Amino acid sequence: MTPQQTLNGKTVSVFDKKNLAEHYREIQEVYLSDNRPWVIGYSGGKDSTTALQLVWYALGELPESKRQKPVFVISSDTLVETPVIVDYITTTLERINQTATEKKLPFKAFQLTPRIIDSFWVNLIGKGYPAPSTQFRWCTERLKIRTADRFILESVTKYGEVVMILGVRKGESNTRDQVMNLYKIEGSKLSHHSRFAQSYVYTPIEDFSVDDVWTYLLQKPSPWGNNNRDLLALYKNAQDGECPLVVDTQTGSCGNSRFGCWVCTVVQRDRSMEALIESGEDWLEPLLELRNELAETQIPEKKHLYRDYRRMNGKVKVMKKGDDWDIIRGPYTFDYCKYLLRKLLEIQKDVQEKGPYPDVQLIQPEEIEEIRRIWMAQRSDWNDSLAQIYEEVMGESLNFTKDDLGSFSQAEQDLLNEICEKHNLPLRLVTKLLDVEHQMQGMSRRSSVYNRIGDVLSEDWLSEEEIREHIAKPDGIDTRRRNLRYI
Template identity: 55%
Template sequence: MAGNVTLDRATLANRIREIQDVYRSDARPWVIGFSGGKDSTCTLQLVWNALSALPEIERVKPVYVISSDTLVETPVISRYIDETLARISAAALKQGLPVTTHKVSPNTERSFWVNLIGRGYPAPTRRFRWCTERLKIEPANDFIRSRVAEFGEVVMVLGVRSGESATRAQVMSLHRIKDSPLSRHSSLLNAFVYAPIEAFTTDDVWTYLLQNASPWGNDNRQLSQMYRNAAGGECPLVVDTTTPSCGNSRFGCWVCTVVMRDKSMEAMIDAGEEWMQPLLDFRDLLAETQAPEAKLRYREFKRRSGHVSFIDGTDRPAPGPYTLDFCKTLLERLLATQIELQRSAPPGEDTLLIHDAELHEIRRLWRTERGDWSDSVPAIVGRALGRDLDWVAEDEVALGAEAGALLQEVCAEHGVPVDLVVQLLDVERASHGLKRRNAVHARIEEVLRREWRPLDVVVEERRRKLGEAGLTAPDGPVGKERDDRAPLLPFPETEDAAP
C-alpha cells in the first residue's frame, strides 16, 4: 500500500474485500492488537465488519483480540478497556464470530514496581525505555509464540499507520512480502504482520469511526471525547522496539516519565477527574529523579554489576540503580497514594496500584540482593495498609537485623566493606550442600573484582588518569553531559534497544 487513502465508499469497499481475501487465503489464525485507542478500534471494527459479511461457513479461522495490561495503566483507561473487551466477547458470541479476547500482562518478576522499587531501575527515559520490553513486548510475544506453537504460523493484525511512525513504516517496507499485503515480522519466527489501515490518515480513522457504529455496542463519540484536549495518541500493541514512545498518550501508563510532562493526565484532571491528582504527583516525583543534578542524590554511584562507569571525558560517575533508602521512600509513597485513591476515587474505579505478589517479590529482592537486613517491606506494608500479607519465613535467606548490626561492627573494626562480606556470604550460602563446588571460586573471584572502594577514592583515581591523558578536570566534570546515552546506561546487561 503506497500513499494515503481517501476514505470514500469505493476505497472502503476495497479495504473490506482485501481483509476478507487475506482472512480466507490460509488457515493461519489472526492476533489483533487492541489498545482501545482510535487506530486499534478502527482496525478491529474494519475486520469485524469484513468477517460479518462473509458466509458463516467461511468464518472458521480463530481471531484473538489481545490487549496489553502493563499493570500501571491509567485507571480510567483500564476500566474503559475492560468494559470494551467484555462487550466484544459478548457481541462476538451473539453474532457468531470466531473472536475471543485476551489480556496479556508481565510476569511478577518483570513488572514495573518489581524493577523500579525492587531492583532499583531508574524511571524510564527516552534513551532507556527498559519498561517497553518488559511490560509490553515480552507479554505480547509470549502470547504470539504460544499461538505459533499451536498452529505453526500466525498473522498479527496491527493498527499501525505509516504516517505515525517513519521507523515502523521503514521496517515493514523492508520485510514486505512481494505481491502480498503481509510483511514478515522483524524478529518473531513464523509470525506475519498485516496492517489494514497502514495508509490511513488520522482524518480517515475518525471519519470511519464516526460514520460507522461500533458493532460491539461502544459509542465512538465517547472515544472521540476521550481524545479531546490531549496532544498525544495511543499505545498500540508493542511487539518490537520500532514502536514510538506513548508517553503523551491517553492510552499509556500513568507512571510514564519518557516525557517531561504528562499532558494527557493533566487534561483528564482538568476535565473533572481530580481524584487522579495523587497519581500525577507520584509520577512527577519519578520525573524529578531524572534531573542531572539530582541523579546521584537518588542513585548509587555503582551499576548493578558492581562496577563504576564514568561519563565520557569527566570524573563524574554514570549513576546506577536507585539507593535502597530511596526505594523504601518510593514504596511508602506508592502505598500512601493507593490509600488516598481508595478514599477519593469514584465507585468502580480500580485503585489497586501494586499487587501482593509484587510486594513479596520486592521483599525477596531486597533481602537477597540489596542487604535489607531489617526486612523492611513487611513493616512498611503493615504501617500503610494495616494488614499482614502472610509473609514467607526466610530465616536462611538473608541476615537479620541483629546479625547485620554485628557484621557492621566487625567490618568497621577491620576496615572491610560490609557489602563485600555480605556478597561473599551469599556465594557460600548458594553453594552450601552442593556435592560439586568447583564453580564457587569463580563466583568469589567475580565478587572480588567489583568496585568496593569509597566514591572519593574512585573519583580521585579517575582524575589522575584524566590528568595523565591531558584531560584534567580540576573543577569537577568536564565535557558534555551524556549520562543517558546508550554506552553509559546503568544496567548494561539489560539495555533497551530503543533508538
C-alpha cells in the same frame, strides 16, 4: 461513507479511493486466503479500534461456515496503565467476548500482562532500575514486546503460522513508513514479521488518515456495544495520542505525547494525565506527582541524590567531562527504593479512598512478593524492610512467609556492622559474601560458589569519596583503582 473536509476545502479521504464495502471485501479475501489464525493487537485507542471494528464487520458478513478460523484479540496491560484506561479496555474486552459468543463470531479477547520479573515496579523498586529515558528505555522491551512475543510464539507453536493484524497507519512517522515498506511481500497484502519467520503482518488501515479513522468510528457504531463517542470524549479529555501495541523494536512505544502508562518519564510532560485532572479526575493528582518526581531523578545535577555511584554489577564507571572525570551513576540507592515503595503504597491507599475505583492496585501483590525476595536475596535486606513498610502504610501484615528467603536478621546485621567498623571493612561486602554462602547451602554441587565469591570480591568496594580522590589524580595509580572503567 462521508469524506472528511480539509481546512482548504478539498475532500481527501481513503474512502474516495475505495468505499467501505471494498475495504470489507479485501479483509474477507485475506482472511479466506489461508488457514493461518489472526492475532489482532488492540490497545484501546482509535487506530486499533478501527482495525478491529473493520475486521469484525467484514467477517460478520461471511456465512458462519466460512468464519471458522480463530481471531485472537490481544491487549497488553503493562500494570502501570492509567486506571481510567484500564477500566475502559477491561470492559471492552468483556463485551467483545460476550458479543462474539452471542453472534457466533470467531473472536476471542485476551488481556496480557508482563511476567512479574519483567514488571515496572519489580525492576524500578526491586532492582533499582532508574526511571526510563530516551537513552535507556528499558520498559518497552519488558512490558510490551516480550508480552506480545509470548502470545505470538505460543500461537505459532500451536498453529504453525499466524497473521498479526495491526492498526498502524502510514504517514505517522518516517521510521514506521520505512519499516512497513521494508517487510512488504510483493503481490500480497501481507508483510513479513520483522523478527518471527512464521508470523506475518496485515495492516488494513495503513492508508487511513486521522480524519478517516474518526469518520469511520463516528459513523459506524461499535459492534460489541461500546459507544465510540465515549472514546472520542476520552481523547478530548486526554488531548493525546495512543500507545500502540508494540510487537517489534522498530515500532516506537509512544510518540512525543502519549495515552498509556502513567509512570512514563520518556516524555517531558504527561499532558494526558494533566488534561484528565483538568477535566475533573483530580484523584489522579498523586499519580502525576509521583511520575514527575521520577522524572526529576533524571536531571543530571540531581542524579547523585537518588542513584548509587556503582553500577548494578558493583563496578564503577567514569567518563570524561571537560577537563574532569565524573562518575556515571548506577541504579537507585536502596534507601530511595524503600522510599518509593512507601510512597507508592500511600498513593494506592489514597486513590482507593478518593477515586472511583476502590479496588485499584497500582502495585500487584505478586510484585510486592518479588520485590521482597530481591531485596533480601540481592540487596542484603536482613531487616525485611518491605514487610515493615507494608505494615506501617497498609495497617496489616503480609502473608508471605520468611522461610528460605533469609535466615539473617537486623540483630545479626547490627553485630556485623560493629565488627566491620572495628576492622575497617565495607559492611555491604561482608553481607554479600554471607548471602552467597547462605544461598548455596544444601546444594549438592557447590563448585559455582567460588565463582560467585570471586564476582563479589571483584566489585569496587572503595567509597564514593575514595573513588573521587583517585579520579581527580589519574596519574596516582593505586592497585585499588584497577577495576575502574574509563570511557
